[in-house]
Each structure stands twice: as C-alpha cells, then as structure tokens.
Amino acid sequence: MVETRISRRPDIPALSALWREVFGDTEELTGAFFRLLWREDRCRVAERDGRIVSMGFCLPGAEARGLKCSYIYAMATADGARGGGLAAAVGRALVSDAFTGGADIVATLPAEESLCGWYASRLGMAPLFRKGGPGVEFPAGWHEFSRLCGAHDPDTPARLWAVARPGVETGGLEELGWECCFD
Numbered sequence: 001m002v003e004t005r006i007s008r009r010p011d012i013p014a015l016s017a018l019w020r021e022v023f024g025d026t027e028e029l030t031g032a033f034f035r036l037l038w039r040e041d042r043c044r045v046a047e048r049d050g051r052i053v054s055m056g057f058c059l060p061g062a063e064a065r066g067l068k069c070s071y072i073y074a075m076a077t078a079d080g081a082r083g084g085g086l087a088a089a090v091g092r093a094l095v096s097d098a099f100t101g102g103a104d105i106v107a108t109l110p111a112e113e114s115l116c117g118w119y120a121s122r123l124g125m126a127p128l129f130r131k132g133g134p135g136v137e138f139p140a141g142w143h144e145f146s147r148l149c150g151a152h153d154p155d156t157p158a159r160l161w162a163v164a165r166p167g168v169e170t171g172g173l174e175e176l177g178w179e180c181c182f183d
Contacts, residue, residue, distance in 0.1 A: 054086035133177025
C-alpha cells in the first residue's frame with residue numbers, strides 16, 4: 001500500500017519544483033497558487049527515498065446550490081515514479097480528507113479526455129459540472145488565481161468529473177457551470 005502524508009510549509013520548494021517539472025508552469029504561477037490557494041491540510045504527497053514524487057491539492061470553498069464543493073488540482077507524479085499507484089493513493093486521500101472536512105462533492109477537470117477514465121476508475125468520479133460559465137460560486141482567491149491562468153483551454157474536457165459524499169444528491173448540478181477550473 002502506498003503511504004501519503006499531508007504537506008507542510010517546508011515542502012513548498014519541492015512541490016513547486018515537481019509542479020514545474022510536470023506541467024511546465026512558471027515560478028510566477030506556482031508562487032501565486034501558494035500565495036492565494038495553498039493550505040497545508042489540503043495537499044497530500046507521496047515520497048520515495050525522502051523525496052516528494054507525487055502530489056495533489058484539494059481546494060475547499062466552492063459552493064453549488066448550498067452544497068460544499070472541493071476541487072482536486074495539480075495532481076502530478078514525477079516521470080520516474082509513474083505507474084505505481086502513487087497518484088491514485090494521493091487522490092483517494094484527498095477525497096477522504098475533503099469529505100471528512102465537510103465537503104459534499106469533490107470535483108476536478110481532467111487535463112485531457114484520456115484521463116477521464118482514470119478519474120472514474122481510481123476515484124469513482126463521473127461527469128457533472130459544465131466547464132466554464134455561471135453556476136458554482138467561488139471565493140475571491142479562486143477568481144484571482146483563475147485570471148492568472150487565462151482563458152479555458154479548448155483541449156480540456158467540457159465537463160468536470162466529480163464524486164459526491166454518500167447520501168448527497170447531485171441531480172440538477174449538471175446544468176451548473178464551474179468557472180474557476182484553472183485550465
């Protein structure tokens with residue numbers, strides 16, 4: 001079984017480096033993320049030989065028709081560490097943490113269509129919210145970071161994938177837009 005842990009402030013340089021390695025984003029963007037949205041208890045990491053090789057963030061604060069939503073973002077695994085279940089363990093821990101913390105729904109926008117099946121099989125997610133447009137409400141920091149990310153990428157899926165806490169009804173949410181998906 002893969003062990004994960006909650007991140008700590010001293011992890012930020014390693015998290016930033018892994019982010020840039022996997023996604024190619026600038027230090028300006030990663031710095032803005034850590035300034036605006038990062039919280040220790042909303043990031044999970046997996047380590048190998050004392051080095052962070054997989055990470056994911058689960059951001060709280062969105063609301064859809066009175067339901068509390070969290071958003072998995074920047075799931076990343078270092079090149080040489082892929083295929084061993086690290087990202088799945090990180091993702092499952094993030095979903096569990098979010099539900100324990102009071103979230104009703106955990107959503108994400110897969111970076112490409114080919115990842116939708118991964119989120120379905122590993123995290124039990126299914127398509128739900130529309131990418132972009134009005135509907136879901138977000139805190140100010142989400143809007144600020146979203147502006148730095150720019151326009152929605154036309155190559156990402158048209159729907160966010162999500163999983164609800166047991167007993168939470170999601171009917172009608174498929175018509176809502178999720179504007180701040182940072183693609």
